[in-house]
Structures are given as C-alpha cells and as structure tokens.
Amino acid sequence: MGRLYVTQLDGKIYSCKHCQTHLALCEDIVSKSFHCKHGKAYLFSKVVNVFVGPKEERMMITGMHTVADIFCICCGSIVGWKYEAAHERSQKYKEGKFILERFKVSGPDGTNYWISPEAQITGSDADDA
Structure with missing residues (x-):
C-alpha cells in the first residue's frame, strides 16, 4: 500500500469515533432526519478520508x-454508506451523497452517540423493508 494522505478539515467537523480522522464538515449536512438500524444518521453532500466499498442493491424503507x-x-x-443510485424518482436527491451513522462518528463538540435499545427495534432506512 502507498502513502496515506489524510485531509484535515477546518471548522465544525465530524470525525471517526475510533481514530478521530476528519470525515465531514457541519456545513455539508443535507439532512439530519435519517435513521439506520443503530439510531440517527446524517446525509452529507461530501465526505473526506473514506474509501468506498463495492456497490450492492439494498431494499430500504424508502425503496x-x-x-x-x-x-x-x-x-x-x-x-x-454512499448512495450510488435510487430507483424511486422521489429519492433521486440522495444519489452521490453520503450517510454517516451518528453512533460511528464523533460530533463537532467531541460527543459520541451510543446505540439506544429502541434503535434496534424500530425500522430504519438501512433495514430491509
């Protein structure tokens, strides 16, 4: 593997909760109204310092x-995860955007979210419908 280049962000940032690597700026949040099987998730227009895994089809609550x-x-x-394509016309705005799961990142003030017992019981955008 070659040399690793890490982008440092200025301002209010979200970072990896394990190693504190910068991931996204608060100003790049598109929506805070997403949910995943572990609780809250935020939709970002761009993120840094991530690599993208293989594409797969997932049935989510929104299609x-x-x-x-x-x-x-x-x-x-x-x-x-990154939204590569949405099959429903009403969901096309997500294409090319990124979800960061709140319990997997540290917030701008250094806070971490934890999985609540209710989060595993309720539905999510990432769960099978």
Missing part, C-alpha cells in the same frame, strides 16, 4: 437503492 459502504481510511471502520 430500492444501489449503495456502497464507506470506511475510514485510517482505521478501516465502517462509518456509513
């Missing part, structure tokens, strides 16, 4: 999507 998991480039932890 079928082509997605790829995203991983921290420093520690390899899965931090969310």
Whole structure:
C-alpha cells in the first residue's frame, strides 16, 4: 500500500469515533432526519478520508437503492454508506451523497452517540423493508 494522505478539515467537523480522522464538515449536512438500524444518521453532500466499498442493491424503507459502504481510511471502520443510485424518482436527491451513522462518528463538540435499545427495534432506512 502507498502513502496515506489524510485531509484535515477546518471548522465544525465530524470525525471517526475510533481514530478521530476528519470525515465531514457541519456545513455539508443535507439532512439530519435519517435513521439506520443503530439510531440517527446524517446525509452529507461530501465526505473526506473514506474509501468506498463495492456497490450492492439494498431494499430500504424508502425503496430500492444501489449503495456502497464507506470506511475510514485510517482505521478501516465502517462509518456509513454512499448512495450510488435510487430507483424511486422521489429519492433521486440522495444519489452521490453520503450517510454517516451518528453512533460511528464523533460530533463537532467531541460527543459520541451510543446505540439506544429502541434503535434496534424500530425500522430504519438501512433495514430491509
């Protein structure tokens, strides 16, 4: 493997909760109203310091999507996924955007979210419908 280049962000940032690598800026949040099987998730227009896994089809509450998991480039932890394609016309706005799962990242003030017992029981955008 070659040399690892890590982008440092300035401002209010979200970072990997395991290694504190910068992932995204607060100003790049598109929506905070997403949920995954572990709780809250945020939709970002762009992220840095991640590598994208293989594409796969997933049935989510909002319909079928082509997605790829995203991983921290420093520690390899899965931090969310990228929407490659949405099959429903109403979901096309997600294409090319990224989900960061809140329990997998540290917030701008250094806080971490933890999985609540209810989060595993309720439905999510990432769960099979």
